[in-house]
Amino acid sequence: METLAVGIVGAGWMGHVHARAYQRLAQHWPDLAVRPEVVAVADSSAAAAETFARAHGATTPVRSFPDWRDLLADPDVAAVSVTAPNFLHRELGVAVAEAGKHLWIEKPVGLTAADAGAVRDAVHANGVVACVGFNYRHVPAVARARAIVASGQIGVPTHARVQLLTDYAAHPGSPLSWRYAVETGGHGALGDLASHGVDLLRFVLGDVVGVVARTAVHIPQRPIADTAGHYAVLDVTEPGLAFGEVENEDYVVAILRMANGTLGVCEADRAAVGEQNSYGLEVHGTRGLVRWDFRRPGELQVSAGDHYSGQPTSTVFSEPGDGEYAAFQPGAGIAMGYDDTKVVEARNFVRAISGEPVELATLDDAVASAAVLDAMVASHDTGGWVDL
Numbered sequence: 001m002e003t004l005a006v007g008i009v010g011a012g013w014m015g016h017v018h019a020r021a022y023q024r025l026a027q028h029w030p031d032l033a034v035r036p037e038v039v040a041v042a043d044s045s046a047a048a049a050e051t052f053a054r055a056h057g058a059t060t061p062v063r064s065f066p067d068w069r070d071l072l073a074d075p076d077v078a079a080v081s082v083t084a085p086n087f088l089h090r091e092l093g094v095a096v097a098e099a100g101k102h103l104w105i106e107k108p109v110g111l112t113a114a115d116a117g118a119v120r121d122a123v124h125a126n127g128v129v130a131c132v133g134f135n136y137r138h139v140p141a142v143a144r145a146r147a148i149v150a151s152g153q154i155g156v157p158t159h160a161r162v163q164l165l166t167d168y169a170a171h172p173g174s175p176l177s178w179r180y181a182v183e184t185g186g187h188g189a190l191g192d193l194a195s196h197g198v199d200l201l202r203f204v205l206g207d208v209v210g211v212v213a214r215t216a217v218h219i220p221q222r223p224i225a226d227t228a229g230h231y232a233v234l235d236v237t238e239p240g241l242a243f244g245e246v247e248n249e250d251y252v253v254a255i256l257r258m259a260n261g262t263l264g265v266c267e268a269d270r271a272a273v274g275e276q277n278s279y280g281l282e283v284h285g286t287r288g289l290v291r292w293d294f295r296r297p298g299e300l301q302v303s304a305g306d307h308y309s310g311q312p313t314s315t316v317f318s319e320p321g322d323g324e325y326a327a328f329q330p331g332a333g334i335a336m337g338y339d340d341t342k343v344v345e346a347r348n349f350v351r352a353i354s355g356e357p358v359e360l361a362t363l364d365d366a367v368a369s370a371a372v373l374d375a376m377v378a379s380h381d382t383g384g385w386v387d388l
């Protein structure tokens with residue numbers, strides 16, 4: 001078995017998730033031709049890099065670099081995960097491709113569709129393999145929903161809804177991290193949440209051709225603090241705490257027109273009190289519906305048949321044959337988790353590097369999703385439909 005030496009840039013939440021995913025690959029697919037090994041990490045925070053090296057260096061020592069350029073200069077490193085904040089995606093993604101290394105990059109791939117396009121162009125120019133962190137595609141129930149829609153079981157799709165409501169930014173003491181500034185985060189709830197929603201709609205129903213949208217900021221000022229991570233909270237009664245302006249949206253609601261004629265609604269909120277990662281997708285058709293809830297990931301609500309009115313909806317459980325479920329569990333109805341979606345993503349990445357045929361979430365998908373997000377902002381500004 002060949003070893004693929006991997007470096008991780010950005011040792012926050014996603015950096016750890018990618019590292020765990022690489023490490024678990026051979027446990028789920030023991031016959032893989034290529035086995036990834038995390039050998040290096042780069043993070044501007046020495047503490048984050050040190051924690052990462054301790055967490056993931058038990059069997060192979062992890063070399064640690066404060067500057068990601070030194071990681072890219074390491075000739076051993078053949079593939080790189082970009083799990084740093086959004087404002088670094090463009091520079092990093094282009095540099096990884098130009099260094100001739102394969103690239104697994106987190107969504108939304110930069111601040112705008114132009115940023116995602118620059119990374120895509122560098123990947124194509126340098127002939128490296130690249131995939132994007134649209135991991136909800138890899139939930140077996142989502143794969144089954146896609147197959148159900150494609151098979152015509154629910155008839156002709158008429159309309160769809162995707163929602164991503166959560167509360168990591170709902171607390172007024174949630175600090176003004178890189179996510180809330182245009183220069184470092186780009187879009188707000190759009191890039192963080194709606195990017196996944198648009199990708200799910202595209203994955204199940206195809207391209208988006210037009211949008212109309214409104215965005216809103218629920219908490220216009222947040223306390224200033226040097227923190228990373230989604231979930232930090234500061235004591236806003238602390239004397240002397242300084243506050244700064246939130247520059248991007250907490251909330252977006254949009255109507256989308258799909259190329260196949262389906263209408264869609266996308267709603268995303270990062271500051272929704274009472275909602276914790278309440279994500280979901282539903283597709284309605286002329287003969288039925290299919291509905292998925294992220295927090296019940298192994299279940300799908302399906303209504304199909306020829307009753308029309310009064311047609312029942314039943315719960316079906318993921319089972320071997322749905323996406324990559326069989327690599328995790330032997331029988332139906334045994335729950336899989338968030339990290340498992342990243343294990344599947346890592347597997348697709350590594351298979352593509354080995355030259356095996358596999359459907360990846362590509363940089364073309366990242367550009368398409370980002371173009372829809374940019375169009376949502378343009379629609380908010382103009383008040384009208386924006387065609388893509």
Ligand SMILES: NC(=O)c1ccc[n+]([C@@H]2O[C@H](COP(=O)([O-])OP(=O)(O)OC[C@H]3O[C@@H](n4cnc5c(N)ncnc54)[C@H](O)[C@@H]3O)[C@@H](O)[C@H]2O)c1
Nearest residue numbers: 010011012013014043044045048083084086106133228229
């Ligand atoms: N696919 C998903 O479901 C998902 C979920 C969460 C985050 N993400 C994406 O992953 C990326 C990281 O998000 P996160 O939640 O892990 O963020 P985070 O804030 O937890 O971690 C980011 C890390 O990057 C480091 N960093 C900052 N500047 C750096 C630099 N110049 N060089 C190297 N490291 C640097 C920070 O010190 C921090 O350790 C974002 O682009 C985000 O959109 C994707």
